[in-house]
Amino acid sequence: MSDSKRVKRPQLHLTAFMRPVSLHTGAWRYPGAYPDANFNFNHIKSFIQKLEAAKFDAFFMADHLAVLNMPVEALKRSHTVTSFEPFTLLSALSVVTEKIGLAATASTTYDEPYHIARRFASLDHLSNGRAAWNIVTTGNPESAKNFGLEDHVEHSSRYKRAREFYDVVTGLWDSFADDAFIWDQESGVYFDPEKMHVLNHKGDDLKVKGPLNIARPVQGWPVIVQAGQSDPGRQLAAETAEAVFCSPRDLEAAKALYADIKGRAIAVGRDPNHLKILPAAFIVVGDSFEDAQAKRLKLDSLVHYDSAIASLSIALGTDASKYDPDGPLPTDIPETNASKTSQASVIRLAAKEKLTVRQLAQRLGGYSGLAFVGTPESIADEMGTWLAEEGADGFTIALPFLPQGLDDVADRLVPELQRRGLFRKEYEGTTLREHLGLPRPKNRFFE
Amino acid sequence: MSDSKRVKRPQLHLTAFMRPVSLHTGAWRYPGAYPDANFNFNHIKSFIQKLEAAKFDAFFMADHLAVLNMPVEALKRSHTVTSFEPFTLLSALSVVTEKIGLAATASTTYDEPYHIARRFASLDHLSNGRAAWNIVTTGNPESAKNFGLEDHVEHSSRYKRAREFYDVVTGLWDSFADDAFIWDQESGVYFDPEKMHVLNHKGDDLKVKGPLNIARPVQGWPVIVQAGQSDPGRQLAAETAEAVFCSPRDLEAAKALYADIKGRAIAVGRDPNHLKILPAAFIVVGDSFEDAQAKRLKLDSLVHYDSAIASLSIALGTDASKYDPDGPLPTDIPETNASKTSQASVIRLAAKEKLTVRQLAQRLGGYSGLAFVGTPESIADEMGTWLAEEGADGFTIALPFLPQGLDDVADRLVPELQRRGLFRKEYEGTTLREHLGLPRPKNRFFE
Incomplete structure (x- = not known):
């Protein structure tokens, strides 16, 4: 036995909050930017490989389900409304990466739990345990019109359905015990039917029989992510989320939000360490503040x-x-x-x-939104303070422009964080759950 | 001008009709088989790369939306009901291939046209023009129960919705003119709004506003595939399909089906050469017939x-x-x-x-189903006869077992077909439409 065992200091978790050419609406015009990156896989591949080399926890693809969410004068100048669809893109990216997590946004209002459960399970198998589901309820009224409705679904109805949707999706992921597939060529038994569970869910908003037609995900369940900041959004996060993307305007607001969501998690019997608060932060690195x-x-x-x-x-x-x-x-x-x-x-x-x-x-x-603009040292100072003062367990980083803004973060900020012991130098695990320090969920139907 | 220009002899089109470990329910127990291939990307990658080296037109992933479609005694021995989800799998495969087409099954009964249009458009961009949509209406009543329904949707209702669904999906693919995205960094105009069309579809079964949040697919539209053989299935194929997967039991039945579907296509004003009839054929290659x-x-x-x-x-x-x-x-x-x-x-x-x-x-x-069992020469004879007698424009090949049954086709049958001039030795184009000899559809809203 070694006596060197000691409590590990907390470290930051970093995910990249991506649209292919940044969330900033001017970014595609920045010197060196790739204006066609929305439909150019090779550019996006180079971005994610850079993030993986910098040991980021995850690549998070933001999403929309409609184009017409702004006046045409702004729309025609925007690169943020058109791009690859997240599941197809992240699946392709799973092949050109090995460790970094792959987080996709998927709507509980305009999709079916069987499809959602299946695609995330499939992505989790393809990536050997790197998938995460950002649960959104899709508030944009233009989205409703693309799915047969005249008006958007009312806020509380959306959150009620989302909560039930989560139960169904996680129940479908538990359709098979981890050891259900035995592949016994000799006896001819492919899987043990005693280790298959038929969900038979019948709720207020959803009826889904199951089982899912896919083996249990590598991570048990893909990591659950939530971004809502309304009261029902915080409650949904406290009950279900393992990572929260949020947008506090400053450290004081972040500390209040952090305490509120972790408190709600404790109140429902969860370990608050199994819910990571990751505020969105726009990062601009320079040689000096100026x-x-x-x-x-x-x-x-x-x-x-x-x-x-x-x-x-x-x-x-x-x-x-x-x-x-x-x-x-x-x-x-x-x-x-x-x-x-x-x-x-x-x-x-x-x-x-x-x-x-x-x-x-x-x-x-x-x-x-919240921005850290400065030198690698000053930004590392700020991030360290947010971590120490329980304003954040890490950050959802919005890169200002690509590729240069990404290179600045990966080549300048990350090494400074690593030097201070605030960020990993190597991945210690292989799955996104391992990167985030999250437990693998037990199967609710099998030991 | 050269005088060597001559009418090209018709050649076969070959697609592989895949479940990861074959459609044959005993295949996973065959010597050398990979029983875990359903969830092992590397095996499937090796299969598709072998098919691409053999210059196949496309890799076609069959699909199900339910597990419980057979008694449990059969189910526990079956490898055909659980595997990767098609869009995630084919997107990943797009990265490890360059030319072979990627055909996914997607249901018009249990999905939304905005999602379907978007995923195929995304796959088409990711693969540089290699996507195909196999339109199915999903008859299996167990599937209905995974999507909120007690009973399956009645046959004629499914086909009526499928026809409207096709109009909406192709309309969404035409949301942007091919040259809508101009990416003018200088003026700051990302796309020309005059080249964006708002669909505003309001039909019996579907209401979809649009536009799609993705640029027009590389192929204009992904290739449309259909497999129904009922009267409404044939009519849907004649009106919409560019390739038909069918299951005639012999050459006589195939000729009748071929003539019927091509005749229906002519009746609705289409060029029958733009609709390829590809019967499913189970191929077992040996040194001798015995x-x-x-x-x-x-x-x-x-x-x-x-x-x-x-x-x-x-x-x-x-x-x-x-x-x-x-x-x-x-x-x-x-x-x-x-x-x-x-x-x-x-x-x-x-x-x-x-x-x-x-x-x-x-x-x-x-x-x-239909099987060609024999030597490379005897099978090439049969295939040549089917092509010459207008029973087929090619085949949807069901491989008996993997990897050996695939190697037999790729290394023994294909060279024999090539020697006879019945199959390409090299890809001549880069898109699936080019492989199949299909025109790129005009945008219905723009010149």
Whole structure:
């Protein structure tokens, strides 16, 4: 027995929150960007291989089920609404990677649990245990119209169905015991029918007989991810999620959210360590703070003013196109019936960074969530603080532009995190559950 | 100008009709078989790479949406009901191949046109134009129970919805003109909104707004495949299909089917050359006819008698378990209220091949459709005759066992076909449409 056994210090978990050419709407115009990456597998392959070399926990593909979710003036400039479908893309990427997790978004409102259970199980087998399901309920009303409905499904109905959908999908994953398939060529028995369970689910929203036509996933269940921040969203996460993608605006908000969701998990009898809180963070790395900020302003400047100004008008609750684009934000913004929080935070942002109306609009039209902009050292400081103060168990990183913004993170930020012991230098396991420190779920129907 | 231009002789098209360890229920027990291939990507990868080296047109993954489609005594011995899901598998296979087509089965009864259009478009982009959609209406009543229904959807309702579903899916594929995405980094215009079409479909069974959130597929539309042989199935094929998988029992039946479907296509104004008839054929290659027949009998002998005898009883319309398994089929089979055709053809088969009751049962429990069993030369003769006499434009080959049965076809039969000029020696194009000699569909909304 060695006496060197000691409690491991907590480390960050890092996932990449991807659209093929970044979530930032100006990114496809950034110098060196691949504007065709949405439909160019080789580019996406190079991105994920870079992330795997940097030992990221997972590659997370964001998704939409509709095109028409913005005015045509903005739409025609957007690279974020068209791309590969997640299951087909991630399955292809499973072949060109070995360790990194593969997280796909799938809707509980506009799909069937048998299909969803089957595709994630299949992806988990193909990838030898690297699949994760980001459960979304799809709020965008344009999506409803692509699936036979005139109006979007009401919020509480969506969450009620989502909870039942989760029970059905996980029940289908448990259709076969882990050792059901015996492949005994001599006796001719392919699987043991005593180790197959017929679900026979009959609930309020769903009726599904089962069993699933696929062996139990390598991970038992693919990792469950959730992103909702509403009250029902937090409750669903506390009851079901193993990783939460969230968008707190600062550390104080993150700590409150972290405590709330972990508290809810404890209240339903779960180990809070088995639920990782991973706030989305937009990362811009530079040689100095000024250099990083200049990169960000350059990126923002690539958001076309016509589409940017609409975002600012919505956030302010007043038509911002009447203001001088190159002047400061006027001080006499009228009170709004829309979100006062949103208006106040935009006014604060303009003052803090001394942004012109144009820059402010471009920030909102580009990416306006939590951002770490600075040197590898300063960003590592911030991330370490969030980890130590229980604002985060890691981050869902939004890369500003590709490939350069990814290279900056992988080649500069990650080594700094590793030097400080805040991030792994090598994968220690092979499955996404192992990367995230999550247990393999027991089969509810078999020992 | 050269005077060597001449009309090209027709050649066969060959696709492989796959379950990961063959369609034959005894195949997983055959010497050298990989019984775990259903969930072993590397085995399937080796199969498709072998097929591509043999210049096959396409790899076609058969599919089911339910497990419980046979009694448990047969089910526990069956490798045909559990495997990877087709889209995830074919997407992964697209990365390890370059030319061979990738055909997936997808149901119009238990899925949504937006999802289906999107996944095939995505697979077509990932594979650079190699996707095909096998349209099925899913008759198995067990499938209905996995999708919220108590009973299966009635035949004519399924076909009515399938026809409308096809219109919606192809309409969604035409959402963008081929040149809609201009990626102009300078002006900041990502795509031309004048080249985007909103479908706004409102039909009897489906309401879908569109547009699809993916660029037009590389092939315009993935290749449309159909397998129904009922009257509505043939009509759907004539109106929509570009390749037909069918199961005629002999050349005479094949010629009638070929003439009927091509005639229906002409009647609706289509070029009959743009609809390829590809009967399913089970191929066993040997050094001699006796050697091939011995392989087949050995394979059949691996079908367990308990599950085989049920197939024979059904086909005869009487309990066959009372007969001596090792004797000949008795001559006093009672008349049946079930299918007289089926009973007669089984009695004919037993007499022709001098099969015992056991062998007959195992044939029916294994694979009892059209088979070419013989030497490379004799099989090439048969295939050539079917092509010349317009019974087939090629074949959907069911491999008897893997990997050996595939190696026999790829290394022995294909070279014989090539020597005779009946099959390509090299791929001449890069897309599945080019392999099959099919035109790229025009976009119905744009020039």
